[in-house]
Structures are given as C-alpha cells and as structure tokens.
Amino acid sequence: MQSTHDHPFTSGLISWYRQHARELPWRxxxxxYAIWLSEIILQQTRVAQGLPYYRKLLEVFPTVKDLAKSDESxxxxxxxxxxxxxxxxxxxxxxxxxVNQFGGKFPTTYDEWIKLPGVGPYxxxxxASFAxxxxxxxxxxxxxxxxxxYFGIRTDILHNSARKEFTSLAQELIPKDQxxxxxxxxxxxxxxxxxxxxNCSSCPLSTACYAFQNKQVNQLPVKQKKTKQRDRYFNYFIFEQGNKLLVRERKAKDIWSGLxxxxxIESDQKEDLSDLLEKNGFLATYLQGALVQPMISPKVHILSHQKIHCQAWYIQVPDNLEFSKIAPYQWIQPEDFExxxxxxxxxxxxxxxxxxGIFNDSVPR
DNA sequence: AAAACGGGGAC
DNA sequence: GTCCCAGTTTT
Incomplete structure (x- = not known):
C-alpha cells in the first residue's frame, strides 16, 4: 500500500489517521452528489454544525435531480x-x-468541478479526490x-500567494495511490x-515539527489581522392587519440575501421610536390609530464583520386603515411566512x- | 489585494 | 472578549 519513498510527514500522517479517523457519513x-453536498455544507462550517443539515438535505433532496427541480425557496x-x-x-x-446541461451526469475531474458555481479550489x-x-x-x-x-512557513495565509505556495507543497506530499x-x-x-x-504532547509528528521544536506553535501560521466589524442598527416593524404580516425577501447584495x-428601517445609530417617526414621516400615518407595542429585542447579533443592534415594534393596524405603497413588501399569512x-x-x-400572540405559539424554527 | 458573506463553539 | 471553522465570490 504505502510507498516507501513517502515524505516522513505523509507516512506519519497516514499512520496517525488509521488510528484516529473520525466516523463521518460522507466517508x-x-x-x-453526497460528497458534493457535504463539502458545500462544510465550507467554513464545523462538522458538528453541518451534520444535521447534511442528513436533512439528503433526505429532502435524495438526488441532484430532486434538488434541480425544487424551488429555491x-x-x-x-x-x-x-x-x-x-x-x-x-x-x-x-x-x-x-441536470439540464450535463444530462444529470456529474463531472469527474477537478478542472470540470471548479467551473461550477460555489465550487472553488478546495x-x-x-x-475529485474523494469521489x-x-x-x-x-x-x-x-x-x-x-x-x-510542520515546515515552518511564515507566509501570511491570507495573502494571495499563500494558496499557490501551500498547494505546491501539498502536491509534493500527497501519495499518488492514496x-x-x-x-x-x-x-x-x-x-x-x-x-x-x-495537542503537541500526544502528537506523533512533533519530533519533526518545526514549530514544536522551535517553540513557535503559537506564532504559526502567520495570519493577518481581521478587519473590525461594522455597527448597524436594524429597526423592525412587525405590521399585522387582518391576520396577515408585512414581509419582504431580502435581495440586495447584503447579508441574508434570499431570506x-x-x-x-436601518439607521446609522440607535434611534428611539419618535426619532424614527420623525425621519420617516410616512410611517406616522400608518401608525395613526394603530396599537404600537415595543418588542423584546434579541441581544446584539454578531456576524463575522458586522454587529447588528436590533429593535422592534409590533403594530396592529386597524382593518379600515388603507395601507398602500409598500412594495417590495407584501402581506402574508403567518403559516406561509413560516x-x-x-x-x-x-x-x-x-x-x-x-x-x-403573533404566531399563535407556533415557533417558525 | 481586500472585503463581503453567518452562525456557532472553543478557550 | 478572541479566534476560526472541510472557502467562494465580488469588488
């Protein structure tokens, strides 16, 4: 099985793996199809977080044909x-x-796969290797x-040239038959x-590891500091009229597109309700005679590069109030919104x- | 080359 | 709080 001229890193790695391999369904x-699905799910996502989604999606869309014919929503x-x-x-x-261009046949090579949307070098x-x-x-x-x-490489891994350099090294290390x-x-x-x-103390590769031998485990890999996150202020108004809710699909090039x-109403700083009404005069007309209740807001919502500060109000609009010019928003029943x-x-x-009582105790989750 | 894109878990 | 995860796309 094992080539005798493998690099010590490679033989040590494979040997370690045969004792410690994780038990994962896509293996x-x-x-x-299953491998592709798992890899997309696992992009920037831990196995533990992706696993339930992998099982569920494979159940709902057992084949690529099922996925292709489904509605994106x-x-x-x-x-x-x-x-x-x-x-x-x-x-x-x-x-x-x-399905439509390849007749349902999957590509079989790296060069073909990477042309598909959502499929990058990794x-x-x-x-290509697993399947x-x-x-x-x-x-x-x-x-x-x-x-x-292991090799003491100090190239900033976020730098453009890093991928080429590490790929080249990995290409030398990977065994052609494994x-x-x-x-x-x-x-x-x-x-x-x-x-x-x-866990260097239990690592079989530590004796040949540059970082361990030179006490630089904490300095490697070199990685550029991340940009700091931006503060945003989201003010949600949950309008309800006649058992319908006012909602829209996010479509901008922004977070949550498609959700x-x-x-x-987004503001660039924290605003109270009177400020928001003052700056959005049309809102005040909708709130005439309506029952306005402040909602319990979630804590600040943290994303990789944004901090979303959220406030919300629940507005019960009387049935007799004309509520027009709201595109792209639309009225929808809670059970459809779910x-x-x-x-x-x-x-x-x-x-x-x-x-x-907006959702009649049914949690849309 | 840099920024944008989510959410959660480990420390 | 900080880091970063089976990365890709857009600017």
Missing amino acids: HTQDP VLFRHWQGLGYYSRARNLHKAAKII TAAAI FGEVKPVVDGNVFRILAR AAEFNQAIMDFGSIQCSPAP WEFYL KLGKSVLLLNLITDNLHL
Whole structure:
C-alpha cells in the first residue's frame, strides 16, 4: 500500500489517521452528489454544525435531480440557520447545470468541478479526490495551519500567494495511490491533533515539527489581522392587519440575501421610536390609530464583520386603515411566512416575543 | 489585494 | 472578549 519513498510527514500522517479517523457519513460513499453536498455544507462550517443539515438535505433532496427541480425557496428554508446563504443559491444553480446541461451526469475531474458555481479550489479537490481518486490536495484552513507549523512557513495565509505556495507543497506530499486517504487524514489531523490550540504532547509528528521544536506553535501560521466589524442598527416593524404580516425577501447584495424579514428601517445609530417617526414621516400615518407595542429585542447579533443592534415594534393596524405603497413588501399569512427562510436574528426576535400572540405559539424554527 | 458573506463553539 | 471553522465570490 504505502510507498516507501513517502515524505516522513505523509507516512506519519497516514499512520496517525488509521488510528484516529473520525466516523463521518460522507466517508461511507463515493457518490459524488453526497460528497458534493457535504463539502458545500462544510465550507467554513464545523462538522458538528453541518451534520444535521447534511442528513436533512439528503433526505429532502435524495438526488441532484430532486434538488434541480425544487424551488429555491424550499432549499433556503432548509438552509435556514446554517449561514453563508449564497452557498444554497450556488448549490441550486449548479444542480440545474448538472441536470439540464450535463444530462444529470456529474463531472469527474477537478478542472470540470471548479467551473461550477460555489465550487472553488478546495471543494473541487475534495470531490475529485474523494469521489474519483484524482491526485489533488485539499488546501483549507487545516492544511495551511499544519504545513505552516510542520515546515515552518511564515507566509501570511491570507495573502494571495499563500494558496499557490501551500498547494505546491501539498502536491509534493500527497501519495499518488492514496490521494483520498491523505486528504481525509489531513482534515482530521487538523481538527483533532494540530488544531488551533494543538495537542503537541500526544502528537506523533512533533519530533519533526518545526514549530514544536522551535517553540513557535503559537506564532504559526502567520495570519493577518481581521478587519473590525461594522455597527448597524436594524429597526423592525412587525405590521399585522387582518391576520396577515408585512414581509419582504431580502435581495440586495447584503447579508441574508434570499431570506425573508419584516418591515425594516436601518439607521446609522440607535434611534428611539419618535426619532424614527420623525425621519420617516410616512410611517406616522400608518401608525395613526394603530396599537404600537415595543418588542423584546434579541441581544446584539454578531456576524463575522458586522454587529447588528436590533429593535422592534409590533403594530396592529386597524382593518379600515388603507395601507398602500409598500412594495417590495407584501402581506402574508403567518403559516406561509413560516415556510420561508429567515435569519437567526429574526427567529430569535420571534421566539422572544411569542407572548404577543403573533404566531399563535407556533415557533417558525 | 481586500472585503463581503453567518452562525456557532472553543478557550 | 478572541479566534476560526472541510472557502467562494465580488469588488
């Protein structure tokens, strides 16, 4: 099995893996569909978080054909809570390409896979190696970290040139007859052994590891500081009239595109209700004679690069009040709204305010 | 080359 | 609080 001229890193890694491999459902198959789905889900997502979504999506969409013929909104609803929603959009787009242009036949090579939307260098390498045995190394956060430490590489892993450099090294290390196993192994090694806070004392590779031998484990890999997050202020107005809610789909190039929400006024600082009414005169007319109740707001919602400060009010509009010119907002029944994808911020807002009776105790989650 | 894109878990 | 995760796309 094992080539005698493997690099010590490679032989040590494979040996470690044979004792410590994680038990993961997508490792029991060579079905490109299941592997592709798992890899999209796992982009920037921990296994534990993605696992339930993987099982559910495979159940709802057993084949690429089921996915391609489905309505995108159904996929979004199932993707709800997983984040990075453009993944769902690209997954759906790629499914349609595979079914409508490729006759339902999956690509079999890295070069073909990477042309599909949502499939970049990492995912193409993962699918090509796991499903088809192609000798392409996966290069993700784990690989950057492991190779930077073991070989003492100081290239900033967020720099443009880093991928080329680490891919080139990984390509030398990956065994031609065990590409898939090497790639699986390096993922588990990065997750279990050489994690961000590594377990060097039990590591079989430590004697040859540059970072460990030079006490630089905490300095490697080198990674540029992240940009600081922006503060945003979301003021939601939950308008209800005749058992219908005023909602819209977010479509801008912004967070949560494709998800649904209530009437939103964004401000650049915290505003109280009177300020908001003053600056949005038309709102005041809608609130004439309406019952306005402040809602319990979720705590500040933290994203990678934004802090969303949220306030909300529940507005019961009298049936006789004309409520016009609200595009792109539309009136919808709560049970239909439940079927649409929503941000976790909105889900928290809803669950925190069940006492208002807006959703008749049915939690849209 | 840099920024945008979610949510959650580990420390 | 900070870091960062089986990254990709857009600017």
